[in-house]
Amino acid sequence: MQTAAVSKLENMKIEELLNIYPFAKDFFDSFGLEIFDDDLEKSFSKYLESLSEDFLEENAIDRDSLVNSLADLVETMEEDESSADVESITIYGGKDKNGRDENINLHIRKGEVVCIVGPTGSGKSRLLADIEWVAQKDTPTQRLVLINGAKPDKKWRFSIEYKLVAQLSQNMNFVMDLTVEEFVKMHAESRLVERPDEKVDEVFKLANELAGERFDRDTQITSLSGGQSRALMIADAAVLSKSPIVLIDEIENAGIDRRKALNLLVKKEKIVLMATHDPILALLGDKRLVIKNGGICKVIEVEEEERSLLPKLQEIDDKLLEYRNKLRNGETLS
Numbered sequence: 001m002q003t004a005a006v007s008k009l010e011n012m013k014i015e016e017l018l019n020i021y022p023f024a025k026d027f028f029d030s031f032g033l034e035i036f037d038d039d040l041e042k043s044f045s046k047y048l049e050s051l052s053e054d055f056l057e058e059n060a061i062d063r064d065s066l067v068n069s070l071a072d073l074v075e076t077m078e079e080d081e082s083s084a085d086v087e088s089i090t091i092y093g094g095k096d097k098n099g100r101d102e103n104i105n106l107h108i109r110k111g112e113v114v115c116i117v118g119p120t121g122s123g124k125s126r127l128l129a130d131i132e133w134v135a136q137k138d139t140p141t142q143r144l145v146l147i148n149g150a151k152p153d154k155k156w157r158f159s160i161e162y163k164l165v166a167q168l169s170q171n172m173n174f175v176m177d178l179t180v181e182e183f184v185k186m187h188a189e190s191r192l193v194e195r196p197d198e199k200v201d202e203v204f205k206l207a208n209e210l211a212g213e214r215f216d217r218d219t220q221i222t223s224l225s226g227g228q229s230r231a232l233m234i235a236d237a238a239v240l241s242k243s244p245i246v247l248i249d250e251i252e253n254a255g256i257d258r259r260k261a262l263n264l265l266v267k268k269e270k271i272v273l274m275a276t277h278d279p280i281l282a283l284l285g286d287k288r289l290v291i292k293n294g295g296i297c298k299v300i301e302v303e304e305e306e307r308s309l310l311p312k313l314q315e316i317d318d319k320l321l322e323y324r325n326k327l328r329n330g331e332t333l334s
């Protein structure tokens with residue numbers, strides 16, 4: 001708990017506190033604390049002192065934990081606001097592996113999907129890492145990343161509470177002995193979302209829509225298939241994560257509905273960047289960054305002409321899926 005935040009609250013007049021943090025009214029109500037007109041001029045600490053010991057005992061509360069809980073709530077609400085307001089990121093090019101200028105100035109807006117392509121070792125992960133770290137010419141690439149067109153607030157780089165980026169990696173190794181419902185609920189509670197039960201329902205429903213095979217709320221997470229756990233992670237990131245940017249490494253062959261997964265993230269107004277060589281995902285994206293020798297060497301806007309290949313690719317993909325399922329079920333392919 002930050003003591004500065006606590007003492008700021010303690011010194012604030014009740015009237016000021018309710019004006020700046022309207023949700024404090026619900027907070028007081030939930031503890032049965034009534035605010036009368038003559039309380040408005042009191043500081044929060046004076047107000048707390050005016051509560052009788054009997055009242056505190058009856059309601060099983062104490063002054064310190066009231067201040068701390070309100071400070072926690074303020075922190076969470078402020079985090080919500082600041083996470084919601086990332087409208088864009090801008091990447092100013094640095095140098096490639098030979099020290100040549102990257103010559104790029106790339107603007108990515110909320111709701112955009114950007115694919116990153118390039119040979120092994122070309123620097124795709126480095127680019128994702130530069131974004132995650134909000135590079136300020138202080139990484140091997142010397143790239144500069146801006147948020148909303150400006151130098152980023154320190155919180156994006158140095159605070160653990162403000163996570164700019166949610167990473168979805170290929171390996172979902174669950175080791176916990178929990179059911180799907182318990183796992184998602186734990187996430188919802190740790191992220192202090194409002195109405196956690198509704199959010200848990202939403203994550204579960206979406207994850208099942210994305211997964212090839214259905215699973216139940218009481219399925220153990222350790223027994224989910226690769227596709228099911230990936231679907232659960234994507235739904236979880238879309239609904240519960242406050243991070244405005246989602247970075248995904250390859251999701252091909254994960255047995256999930258990739259189009260729905262992307263649509264879901266876009267609908268939640270996230271910026272999505274993914275390293276992928278899956279042609280369907282590449283065509284579903286808005287642009288494609290081509291990486292060579294550590295630098296972005298080309299930006300391809302996905303045009304209608306290229307995108308018109310999608311139905312054909314989808315058909316091939318469905319066919320492959322059908323064969324894969326046949327193999328899975330022990331059938332022959334002829």
Ligand SMILES: Nc1ncnc2c1ncn2[C@@H]1O[C@H](COP(=O)(O)OP(=O)(O)OP(=O)(O)O)[C@@H](O)[C@H]1O
Nearest residue numbers: 095096097119120121122123124125126140141294
């Ligand atoms: N512009 C650069 N200047 C210096 N080093 C760089 C640059 N870009 C990338 N590198 C370094 O090159 C190495 C390979 O990069 P990276 O791991 O990002 O490649 P990749 O495309 O993700 O590879 P893979 O497809 O195999 O995962 C890393 O050590 C990375 O830090």
